Amino acid sequence: MNSLILMFIGLAMILSGYLLYSKFLGKKIYKLSAAYKTPAHTMEDGVDYVPTNKYVLWGHHFTSVAGAAPIIGPAVAVIWGWLPAFLWVTLGTVFMAGMHDLGALWASQRHRGQSIGTLSGRYIGARGRNIFLIVIFLLLLMVNTAFSVVIAGQLVSTPTAVIPTWGAILVAVLVGQAIYRFNWNLPLVSVVGVVALYALMIIGDRNPIALPETVLGIPAEGVWIILLFVYAFAASLLPVWVLLQPRDYINGLQLFIGLALLYGSFLFTSPDLVAPTLRSEVPAGTPSIFPLLFVTIACGAISGFHGIVASGTSSKQLDTETDARFVGYFGAVGEGLLALGTIISVTAGYRTLADWEAVYSEWNAGGVNAFVEGGGNLINEGLGIPTSLSATILATMAVLFAATTMDSGVRLQRLVVQEIGDIMGVKLNALASTFIAVGLAFGLTFSTGTDGSGGMLIWPLFGTTNQLMAALTLSILIVILTSLRRPTWPVTIPLVFVSAMSLWAAVLQVRTLFEAGNWLLLVIDLVIIVCAIWVIVEAVAAVNRARKAPAVEWRDDDADAPLPEYAQKR
DSSP, rough: BBBHHHHHHHHHHHHIIIIIHHIIIIISSSOOTTTTTTTTHTTOSSSSSSOOOHHHHHHHHHHHTTHHHHHHHHHHHHHGGHHHHHHHHHHHIIIIIIIHHHHHHHHHHTTTOOOOHHHHHHOOOEEEEEHHHHHHHHHHHHHHHHHHHHOOOOOOOOGGHHHHHHHHHHHHHHHHHHIIISSHHHHHHHHHHHHHHHHHHHHHHHSOOOOEEEEETHHHHHHHHHHHHHHHHHHSSOOTTTTTHHHHHHHHHHHHHHHHHHHHHHHHHBBBOOOOSSSSOOOTTOHHHHHHHHHHSSTTTOOOHHHOOOOOOTSSSBBBBTHHHIIIIIIHHHHHHHHHHHHHHHSSSSSSHHHHHSSSSTTTTOHHHHHHHHHHHHHHHOOOOOOOOOOOOHHHHHHHHHHHHHHHHHHHHHHHHHHHHHTTTTTOHHHHHHHHHHHHHHHTTTTOOOOOGGSSSSGGHOOOOOOOHHHHHHHHHHHHHHHHTOOOHHHHHHHHHHHHHHHHHHHHHHHHHHHHTTTTHHHHHHHHHHHHHHHHHHHHHHHHHHSOOOOOOTTTSSSOOOOOOOHHHO
16 A cells, blocks of 8 residues: 555544544533633743743643654554554544543643642542542653653664754753743744754764763763753753743754655655555564554553643643643644654555564564654655664654653652642642652662663553553543533543553553563552542542532633532532
C-alpha cells in the first residue's frame, strides 16, 4: 500500500475531529463561554497564573504532553502491523484524546486552576482524592526518571543533537524576554526563534559533542542525567513566562516544521509501506495485541498524563475559556499528527520488508532510533537534506519534546508534593517541594548505578498506569457533567473502553511480574490496580448521588464553580 493513501486518510480524520467534533464538545458538552473570567486573570501572580496568548499556551501544553511518547509508542506498536496502530491513533485522537484534554482543562480552570487530584476530592471525597494522588505521584515519578534516561541516551547516541538541545534553552529565554518584557511582535519573534533553533541544528550537525566515556568515574549517560536534573530543578522554580512557556512555544513551532519536512518527504518520495498490514507471525516474546496495543500507544491516542498537565499548568494560563478548545483539543491533534508521521516513517522508511524485519526482530526493538533512522532516510530521499542533518533534526525534535515534558513533569511533581503536604498538615514552600520531587527522582534514577539505569526500573508500568490515569480523569468529568445535567456519553464510552483495556493489561502484567519474580514492580502494579478500581467505584457512587441531587448551575460571574449539594454534605 502506498503511504500517501494512509497519510491523506489519517490527516482527513484527525483534522475533521478538530473542525467538527471539538466544536460539538465546546458548544454542547463543556459549553465554553468567552464571558467567563479565567483563573489566569482572577488569580494572576506572575509565576504560575499568567494570562497567555492561546498560540503560546498551545505550544506549552502540546510540547509538555507530547514528550517522546507519541514517537516511542507508535514506533514500537507497529510490530503488530501498521493497521492497528493507525486505527488506534486516528480514532483515539478524534474521540478520546481531544475530548479528555479539553475536558480536564475546562474542569480545572472552572475551579480556580485546581489539579485533577484536588477535583477528585471535591467531587468524590477525601478518600478518593488521596488514592488519586498516589497514582498521579507514581506516574510523574515514572515520567521524570525515564525521560531523563531517554534524553541522555539520545545525547550519547546522537552527539550532533547536543548543541541544539542545550542552545534551545538560551533561545527560549530570549524569546520570553522579547514577548513579555519588550512586547515585541509575536510573529516576528516566532520566526527569529525558529530560525535560531534550526541554525543551532546545522551547527550541531557539523560540531558533534561527545562526552568522554567516563567523567570522574561516572558514565557519559550519568553525567547528562545529572545536568538534566539540575536544569529541571531550576526550570521548575522560574516563572512560567521566563522559560517554560517560550521554550514550549518554540518547540511547538519546530514540531510543525519537522512534521512539514516529514510529510513533505512522504509527498515527494511516495514510499510504499513495507511493513505488513497485520503481522501474522510476531517475534517470540511479543505480547498479545489485545490489550497491549492500547497501553503501548498512549500519547497520540489518549494519555492520562495530559490531564495532569492540563489541570496542573495549562489551566492557570488560559486567557479566555474559549481558548480551551484550541489549546486542549488541538494539542491532542498535534500529537496525533506526530504519531501518524511516526507510523509512516517506521513502516515506509526502509527499502524492503527484510530491512524492516531486521529492526523489528524482537519486542520493544523499535522506538526513537527507528523513527530517526526511517524518517531520516525519507527526508534525505524526498527533500535532499543530508542523512546526517535529517537525523540530527529528528533526534533534536525527540529530545526537545522529552525535555519539555520533563520540565513540566518536575514542576507538576512539586505541586503534587505540596498538595500531599497540605493533606498531612505540613506546609512546604516551592523550594522545599522541588527538592523532594527532584531528590526522589534523582535517587531512583541512580539507585542501580552511576549510569542512571535505575530511571527505567518502574517504566514498564507506565503504559497501564498512564491509561488508568486517563480513566480516572474521565470518571471525574462524568461526575461533573452529571451534576450539571449535561450529556455524558462522549465521556462514558471512552471511559468504559480505556478502563477495560488498561485493567486487562495491568492484570496480565501482574502474572508476568510474578513469574519473573519482580516483586517491586509487582507490588507497585497491585497498588495501582487497587487504587484505580477504588477511585472508579467512588466515582460511580458519586454519579449516583449527583443524579439524585438538584442540578448545579454554573454562572459566568462565579469566582468558583459551586459545589453540588451531595458534595457539600461530604
